Amino acid sequence: MLLKEVIEALVFASQKPLTPKEIVAALRSAVDDSDEEPVRAMAELKESEVGAFLEQLQFEYRNEHRAFQLVEGVDGWSIVTKPDFALWVRQLYPESKPTRLSGPALETLAIIAYRQPVTRADIEVVRGVAVDGVMQNLLERGLVRIAGRADVPGRPLLYETTQVFMQHFGLRTLDELPNVDELRKVRLPSTTPPTTGELFTPDALHPDDEQPQPDAPQPVAPDASSELPPAGEPALTEADAESVAPSTDHVADPHP
Secondary structure, rough: OHHHHHHHHHHHHHHOOOOOHHHEEEEEEHHHOOOOOHHHHHHOHHHHHHHHHHHHHHHHHHHHHHHEEEEEEEOOEEEEEEEHHHHHOOOHHHHOOOOOOHHHHHHHHHHHHHHEEOOOHHHHHOOOOOOOOHHHHHHHOEEEEEEEEEOOOOOOOEEEHHHHHHHHOOOOHHHHOOOOHOOOOOOOOOOOOOOOOOOHHHHOOOOOOOOOOOOOOOOOOOOHHHOOOOOOOOOHHHHHOOOOOOOOOOOOOOOO
């Protein structure tokens, strides 16, 4: 019996993803039920060695073109069917058809994912519409949770994504979000600055820009196209927000 096969059996039989730490614990617990030398040898395995075996299994599955794969998620390793076979696997579970997120829900979730923790007011400024119903939907699905309160006047609630969000989109860390480095740097309007609590002015949205001196003549906008949008109009359109919505194409169906 090979150690790699034992690890494979543990991951396959588990009803939830397993971490290398949990696999090591199972190997050590087996000593209580058997004193055979191979069992005792496996109990000496370290987490880093278990991780190496898991990566080896992952590589073998990929090269053998199997219908399933070994994937590492935010909460451990699991064996799942490949997305290519989702159509047929879904027929085995007709009562549990997946519910899809609406466009507004995806837009709101994308803003939270890239800018968390974030207040509801800041989300509404970006989207240009109220998000009460959408936020309630995301909270009920467990994709978003309350992370505390902002340290500004009024102490508004802060929202962030959850581990369910990470599992649903097949992410190990938030750094795996599409175009994360670029999109986190995009300037977005906000209702309050993080320290003073004063309302943002148009110039505050671009603090790096050179501001005119008080005694200097104010520049005149050359035409109407350079003016900021009136208060109440969205600073970004819904099409802009859709560009930061995370992709769900790579999410694998769970192993039956």
